[in-house]
Amino acid sequence: MTTERPLLRMTGIVKTFPGVRALDGVDIEVRAAEVHCLLGQNGAGKSTLIKVLAGAHQPDSGVIELRGEPVTLSSPSAALRAGVATMYQELDLVPWLSVAENVFLGAERSRFGFSRRRSTRAVARELLGRLGHPEIDPAAPVAALPPAAQQLVSMARALAHEASIIVMDEPTAALAGDEVENLFRVIGDLTADGVSVVYISHRLEEIRRIGHRVTVLKDGRTVATDLDARATPTRELTSLMTGRVLEGAFPDRAEPAGDLEPLLRVEGLTRHGEFAGVTFDVRPGEVLGIAGLVGSGRSEVLETVAGARRPDAGTITVDGRRLRPGSVPAAVRAGVGLAPEERKSQGLVLGMSVTHNLTLATLRRFAGAGLVRHREELRAARALTEKLQLRPADPRRLVRTLSGGNQQKVVVGRWLLRDARVLLLDEPTRGVDVGARAEMYRLIRELADSGVAVVVVSSEVPEVLGLADRVLVMREGHVIGEAAAGDLTEADVLDMVMEGSVAVTEESLP
Amino acid sequence: MSAPTVTGAPVKDPERKRDNGSGWFTVDGRMLALLGVLVAICVVGYVTRPDAFLTQSNISTMLRLAAAIGVVSVGMTFVIIGGGIDLSVGSIVALCSVWMTTLATQSYGPGVMILCAVAVGAGCGLVNGLLIAYGRMVPFIATLAMYVSARGLAERISNGQTQVVRETGFTTPLRGSLLGVPVLIWIFAAVVLIGWIVLQRTTFGRRTLAVGGNPEAARLAGIDVRRHTALLYVIAGVCCGIAAILVVARTTSGASTNGQLYELDAIAAVVIGGTLLAGGRGSLVGTLIGVLIFTVVGNVFTLNNLETDIQNIAKGAIIVVAVLFQSLRVRRTRAASGRPAGVPTPAA
Numbered sequence A: 001m002t003t004e005r006p007l008l009r010m011t012g013i014v015k016t017f018p019g020v021r022a023l024d025g026v027d028i029e030v031r032a033a034e035v036h037c038l039l040g041q042n043g044a045g046k047s048t049l050i051k052v053l054a055g056a057h058q059p060d061s062g063v064i065e066l067r068g069e070p071v072t073l074s075s076p077s078a079a080l081r082a083g084v085a086t087m088y089q090e091l092d093l094v095p096w097l098s099v100a101e102n103v104f105l106g107a108e109r110s111r112f113g114f115s116r117r118r119s120t121r122a123v124a125r126e127l128l129g130r131l132g133h134p135e136i137d138p139a140a141p142v143a144a145l146p147p148a149a150q151q152l153v154s155m156a157r158a159l160a161h162e163a164s165i166i167v168m169d170e171p172t173a174a175l176a177g178d179e180v181e182n183l184f185r186v187i188g189d190l191t192a193d194g195v196s197v198v199y200i201s202h203r204l205e206e207i208r209r210i211g212h213r214v215t216v217l218k219d220g221r222t223v224a225t226d227l228d229a230r231a232t233p234t235r236e237l238t239s240l241m242t243g244r245v246l247e248g249a250f251p252d253r254a255e256p257a258g259d260l261e262p263l264l265r266v267e268g269l270t271r272h273g274e275f276a277g278v279t280f281d282v283r284p285g286e287v288l289g290i291a292g293l294v295g296s297g298r299s300e301v302l303e304t305v306a307g308a309r310r311p312d313a314g315t316i317t318v319d320g321r322r323l324r325p326g327s328v329p330a331a332v333r334a335g336v337g338l339a340p341e342e343r344k345s346q347g348l349v350l351g352m353s354v355t356h357n358l359t360l361a362t363l364r365r366f367a368g369a370g371l372v373r374h375r376e377e378l379r380a381a382r383a384l385t386e387k388l389q390l391r392p393a394d395p396r397r398l399v400r401t402l403s404g405g406n407q408q409k410v411v412v413g414r415w416l417l418r419d420a421r422v423l424l425l426d427e428p429t430r431g432v433d434v435g436a437r438a439e440m441y442r443l444i445r446e447l448a449d450s451g452v453a454v455v456v457v458s459s460e461v462p463e464v465l466g467l468a469d470r471v472l473v474m475r476e477g478h479v480i481g482e483a484a485a486g487d488l489t490e491a492d493v494l495d496m497v498m499e500g501s502v503a504v505t506e507e508s509l510p
Numbered sequence B: 001m002s003a004p005t006v007t008g009a010p011v012k013d014p015e016r017k018r019d020n021g022s023g024w025f026t027v028d029g030r031m032l033a034l035l036g037v038l039v040a041i042c043v044v045g046y047v048t049r050p051d052a053f054l055t056q057s058n059i060s061t062m063l064r065l066a067a068a069i070g071v072v073s074v075g076m077t078f079v080i081i082g083g084g085i086d087l088s089v090g091s092i093v094a095l096c097s098v099w100m101t102t103l104a105t106q107s108y109g110p111g112v113m114i115l116c117a118v119a120v121g122a123g124c125g126l127v128n129g130l131l132i133a134y135g136r137m138v139p140f141i142a143t144l145a146m147y148v149s150a151r152g153l154a155e156r157i158s159n160g161q162t163q164v165v166r167e168t169g170f171t172t173p174l175r176g177s178l179l180g181v182p183v184l185i186w187i188f189a190a191v192v193l194i195g196w197i198v199l200q201r202t203t204f205g206r207r208t209l210a211v212g213g214n215p216e217a218a219r220l221a222g223i224d225v226r227r228h229t230a231l232l233y234v235i236a237g238v239c240c241g242i243a244a245i246l247v248v249a250r251t252t253s254g255a256s257t258n259g260q261l262y263e264l265d266a267i268a269a270v271v272i273g274g275t276l277l278a279g280g281r282g283s284l285v286g287t288l289i290g291v292l293i294f295t296v297v298g299n300v301f302t303l304n305n306l307e308t309d310i311q312n313i314a315k316g317a318i319i320v321v322a323v324l325f326q327s328l329r330v331r332r333t334r335a336a337s338g339r340p341a342g343v344p345t346p347a348a
Helices: A046-053 A076-081 A099-103 A117-130 A147-160 A177-192 A204-210 A234-241 A298-305 A328-333 A343-347 A354-358 A374-387 A404-417 A434-449 A461-467 A490-499 A504-508 B029-048 B056-081 B089-099 B103-107 B110-133 B139-158 B168-175 B183-201 B203-213 B215-220 B225-251 B262-272 B284-303 B308-336
Strands: A008-017 A020-030 A035-039 A061-066 A084-087 A165-169 A196-200 A213-218 A221-228 A264-271 A275-282 A287-291 A313-318 A336-339 A422-426 A453-458 A470-475 A478-484
Touching: A008 A046, A020 A035, A020 A046, A020 A061, A035 A046, A035 A204, A035 A234, A046 A084, A046 A165, A046 A196, A076 A084, A084 A147, A099 A117, A099 A147, A117 A147, A147 A177, A177 A196, A177 A204, A196 A204, A204 A490, A213 A234, A221 A234, A234 A490, A264 A298, A275 A298, A275 A313, A275 A453, A275 A470, A275 A478, A287 A298, A287 A434, A287 A461, A287 A490, A298 A336, A298 A422, A298 A453, A328 A336, A336 A404, A343 A404, A343 B215, A354 A374, A354 A404, A354 B203, A374 A404, A404 A422, A404 A434, A434 A453, A434 A461, A453 A461, A461 A490, A470 A490, B029 B284, B029 B308, B056 B089, B056 B183, B056 B203, B056 B225, B056 B262, B056 B284, B089 B110, B089 B139, B089 B225, B089 B262, B103 B110, B110 B139, B110 B168, B110 B225, B168 B183, B168 B225, B183 B203, B183 B225, B183 B284, B203 B215, B203 B225, B215 B225, B262 B284, B262 B308, B284 B308
Parallel strands: A020 A221, A035 A196, A035 A213, A084 A165, A165 A196, A287 A453, A287 A470, A336 A422, A422 A453
Antiparallel strands: A008 A020, A008 A061, A213 A221, A264 A275, A264 A313, A470 A478
16 A cells, blocks of 8 residues: 555645744645545644645645646646646535536637537536436526535536546535435545545544545644544544644633523524524623534524524523513623624624724714714723724724724724623634734633623634633534533543534543 | 814824714815815806806806705715615605695695605605615615606606696795895705714714624624614605705796606715715715716806707716726725735635
8 A cells, every 4th residue: 555656745835824824844645546534623724735735825835746746736727637626615606507507617618619508518417427416407507406416516527627636625514414425425436436535524423434544734734644534543633633832821710600690591592404402601700612613503603692693492591681582782782792703794894993883882872862972982982992902002093904803802892882791702813813812812801800791602622721611512503512611621622523422521531 | 084083183194094984074185186176167167157157146056956966965875875775866856846746735835745745755765765674675676666666656646747836835935045045055055964964973874884884793783774774765765855845946846857867966976975885985075066066067068058968978077087086096095004905814
């Protein structure tokens, strides 16, 4: 086996972005006809690596060899010509074009400038048949197909380019159970035909089912390669992925909140297709962390508590009073504030000043008979700017011109001004640089110490563990574990997130 | 984008990185440029017709002509800043003018006529607003439907006839003057002033900017975005009702042909005035100057006996130049505001 020449070999790949070294010397070897799995936590460099492989990013240094020959993948089309096709997480299809047109997008078959619809459709049909789905109509618009079928179209496109390597980024994230089975069968057929698959997934059971070998990334480096996908123990895999250095010191926790009555109580909260039976409570002064993968339902739960989504079942109680479901104004009046996941598209009005963004939920306080008292408003914004250590410390600046960390402070500051008692923070440090991260952690802890009940959702397991008093683990819409942050290790949480092993306590028993 | 400071501290930032509107005074490069254009056109008018242009009667004629379209443009400014568009304003003006001048309405006297115009305008605006905010229709389509049907209804009510106003209680005071200035111009000025105060100084105005700038952020901050959106169209409708009163007073008649192409003139004035068609930013002072530019251009051309076709070509050119100039400015501001938009954030 070891003498076999690899189909793809990447050595010493380095890719830096302003301020970040996303890839810091990655080595990976993919053999012909294997399913090679890529494992790593959020921020480990997986996405950047596959973008390099897809020709979307150019590495700063390092060598890519295909079949022993060094190649330069200067653009996505160059990568396709070299035989590397990538299926991204968000499907990259044109919804109103037909299946066949999508399959040949960018490589349209034509004669004298006229598209050859008949032969295009015939070839598309043949490819779909090879993927085990001759029933997909090549003339149907892609938008009319279910997600699983769209994925097959994406795969047919890879085959149409005669790809020898197909990169799949979390292909099962959007699929239901039987569709996953079909995907695995197709992957089996592909490898039987000699095609290699680079498979990225957080779900260990999938890797064990279809994977051959595993490469583990951490902090932009290869930490292990050539691991047997089936035989390597879970503990070994997760411990390879953990111990990531997360910069930014965590402030000390206060004494446990003790036997205070919960301020926020969520019971049996359900939204069909998103999450079910979510129950938790948060006491004043407590920080509850929610860990889980993207798509585990964590953001949806937060938005539902904030009234932005209407639950199908369950109750939300703040300070003993039931909240009217699906109403943001009602939640805001009860003292609930949400700092949403997408800061720019959901959190801020970028064209307005810092002041106006800060007072967006509190305007009435600065108004008499509908007229805004600007002086008073600005004074309040000034005071808050100082408290948040906003830089530059000018509340009249447009919020668009602030850095990510300072923008995040504005979103949180809005609820400070409102004296929110329940603060829901979705990925509060995403896109925030190291210094601002530490400040954000300190701010969150200060808020909790002042009696606010805080819920923090984060993809960064070390962040959840460092910041929270108590941790909830979500997976596929369910809460699968809850424990004091001090009783959990990063590997415990990762195990649960990836494999769904329910009880931490059992695992930590001798 | 008036550029304003609340404290009166000098704005040192030429890049306009700061605030977007909340002070009493509007000193802003773009406004000055617009004002410059207006003055230049006036100079052309004075040079070509020194005998007629700057006379009191000509100025009064211009402003009375500008009044109706100006009032409509105030409503349009609110709708556009709030992220929408209203194509139906001209038809609503026609419907209001017809409804308030039917024999039946006139028989109740001037008060009811005025009330009727405002109520019909508000009603049409409410229908627009409900369809858009709660029926989730695209503003372009919902108001297009109103555009067609309101004028249809106006024709039906008036039977295609021009309805002359015989109620002197209505015409006499509205066609008169107050302190030497025609009442029509007073009304125009009052609507602009009220609109400006609402936009710049009230919570409603602030919310309009927020809803237009980022509806999702506004919603998550607890603002009832749907109700607010609906209200914006009601405001536009009320403005149409007031405009109809002005038109009827000026022409002493109501007809289903009133208000033709008002929607395009109003949108053009708003856009020239520096309001972003995408919403979230805008200025009523700019809209006012935009309306005046169009009116004065028309007047200068008429005084010089130039045909309306040439006027229209000139108006088109003004729109293009103004918008090109503004998009250039926006790009420069963006470029100057620091961080490039597309810094890739690596995530794995």
